[in-house]
Amino acid sequence: MAGSLVTRGRSLLQRRDPTTALVDRVRALREAADACEGRVSPEAVDEAYRVGNQVDQRMALSGGATVVALAGATGSGKSSTFNALTGAELATVGVRRPTTSVSMAATWGPDAGEELLDWLQVRRRHVVETGSLTDAVALDGLVLLDLPDHDSTAAEHRTEVDRLVALVDVLVWVVDPQKYADAALHDRYLRPLAGHAAVMLVVLNQVDTLTSDARAACLRDLRRLLDAEGLERVEVLGVSAATGEGLDVLLRRLAHVVAGKRAAAERLAADVGRATDRLASASGTEPAPELSRRTVSTLDAQLGEAAGVPVVTRAVDQAWRLRGGLATGWPVLAWVARFKPDPLRRLRLGGGAKEIASPTGTSRTSLPARSGVQQARVDSALRTLADEASTGLTRGWSDAVRATTRSSSAGLSDALDTAVATTDLDLDRHRGWWGAVRVLQWVLFAGVLVGLGWLGAAFLLAYLQLPPLPKVTWWGFPAPTVLVVGGVVAGLLVAGLARIGVVVGAHRRARLARQRLLAAVSRVSAQQVVAPVRTELERYDAARSAILRARG
Known part of the structure; x- marks a missing residue:
């Protein structure tokens, strides 16, 4: 007998008050209505709010x-x-x-x-x-x-x-x-x-x-x-x-x-269930779709193309070759090459922070405007992302995802241009050996000048019929000739060997610049397109979770 009473007492203590569960369900219903507002039919949202208010009022009166x-x-x-x-x-x-x-x-x-x-x-x-x-x-x-x-x-x-x-x-x-x-x-x-x-x-x-x-x-x-x-x-x-x-x-x-004394709670629970079912029918309860890495990567690639990443990558390669040639080439040829325009400076890139326009500027670079084909590919990638993000969603949520995608793409051009302009292309490092080659080239060029001066002096003395300079030979050849010919040949040879290193470095700099530019473009894509879409999907998931809790 005593054991039976204890068992009944425990069951009574463990029995949950229906009004407590009802309060939890109403709270969840309101959360779902808040999340669904503007995404599903106003009638379903208004009904959810009305039922929530009705529960509060009824439970406060003559319980x-x-x-x-x-x-x-x-x-x-x-x-x-x-x-x-x-x-x-x-x-x-x-x-x-x-x-x-x-x-x-x-x-x-x-x-x-x-x-x-x-x-x-x-x-x-x-x-x-x-x-x-x-x-x-x-x-x-x-x-x-x-x-x-x-x-x-x-x-x-x-x-x-x-x-x-x-x-x-x-x-x-x-x-x-x-x-x-x-x-x-x-x-x-x-x-x-x-x-x-x-x-x-x-x-x-x-x-x-x-x-x-x-x-x-x-x-x-x-x-x-x-x-x-x-x-x-x-x-x-x-x-x-x-x-x-x-x-x-x-x-x-x-x-x-x-x-x-449970009829009021049961009736209100049925009202909450009915309002929840109506909201669930309008909002949907399928799990939120996931954005695949492939879709995001495709969008990043198309944005990178439209932002001029290939153009900048080629410019980095060409600029490194030009600057390397100026630093390590034979001084005479290097002087002639100085008249060539720097590919990066022509695009207003790679010149340091001073050449980057202020944040309020509408254009930061001189990159060519995106072509119609590039814009069409970007639009296609955005539509693909919106389609994937809205798969399985009801009409209201699908429209909200698509609207978010469209609105977030409005300022993409300026954001991408800024990202490209502010990316560190890493062109001021990894060229310490250029200085050593430059010193060697100038030493060789000085030898050429000395040889030319020596030959000029010998010619002048002979022309004036003055005593000639002492004859000096190196390896069986006149020293001035060795200085001139050897200096020119050695300078060109050093320039050729240095050119190989410059070209290899240009490939590396271009590859690194491309990686950094694509990373910058990916950050813009994540912040302005992917993040807002995922925020919308998180809102849908919050609504779905609240609806499931409101169902009890």
Whole structure:
């Protein structure tokens, strides 16, 4: 016995309060609505906010009260059932035309607060006293409403029904043998409220007018209709407001609902579920697509082409060769080569920070404008990225991803130009050996000048018939000739050998420059295109996660 009590106590402690779960679901629903705003239909987002506000308001008002509404068509006996349950002639009964123009409330016990009825905007109220049919049943906390006829010809009656159907805790649909299959009831209310089966009850009134076989057939057919509409959990009762048959069973059902004090939470949970499903249908719950590295790499490659990376790479190669030739070539030829324009300086590149325009400049380089073919390839790569990022998304999210891609591409040209202009091409290092070769070339050139001077002096002395200079020979040749010819040949040979090193270095510098330029272009692509798209996908994923949590 003691062990059984302990087990029951533990189960009660571990049982989660339904209102706690409801609060968590409402919070998740609001998060989903915030994320979906501007991406899905405004109606679905507004409905999510409305349900969230409704939950807050309902849970703050008379938490111990349970609002049960009797709803039905004209002539179904709804008002008669209301009078029979309350034990008083409160509602006017009509058979052929609607007589309930405004809702009426009957309350049991002190828990049925006035604030709750004020929130429901129900003005006609009646407190049920002792001595009625309900004395034998504990109904403290019950608020019973008699709604206008849902098929009334008066539009304001139908509006009142729709408003309260969305607010009450439990719905009791009163039907009669003639119109229990009415399409207006099933299509407008029962089928759309299939998710609220736990807080609905269908009562077949006027069973006293049927034979036992006809009664069984009506109840069986009504059960079949409800099952076909996904309302298998909805209980069906047969009653007679005129004779009181079955009303005791109905009262016990209501008493059970009131005693459980879970109807409000269950109704609100069903509302949250319905709003969540609507938002999920509009937003989607498929996992967010991933951007493949291949797609991003293709975009980077096309942006690099459009940004002039190949042009700059060739210019780096040519500039390194030109500068290397000027530094290591034979001085005479190097002097002639100085008249050639520097490929990088012509593009306003590679000249250091002083030659980079200010950040407010609209153009930082003199690179040629991108061609139509290059622009078309960039546009194609952007479309491919947008298509991949929007695969499987609903229309609103897909449009948001595409709009993000288009807007982020607006300033790409200036950003790419800036990235190219500010990239360190590394042309001021790795050329220390040029200085040694330059010194050697000038030494050799000085030897040539000395030899030419020596030969010139010898010619002048001979012309003036003056004593000649002493004859000096090296390796069997006159020293001046060795200086001139040897200096020229050696200078050209050194220049040729140095040229090989310059060309190899040019290839390396061009390859490194291309890598750095593509890295700079990739950073621009990541910051201006890929990051905004991924942010949009993260927002979708946040909405999806919140929707799944709101479903419970």
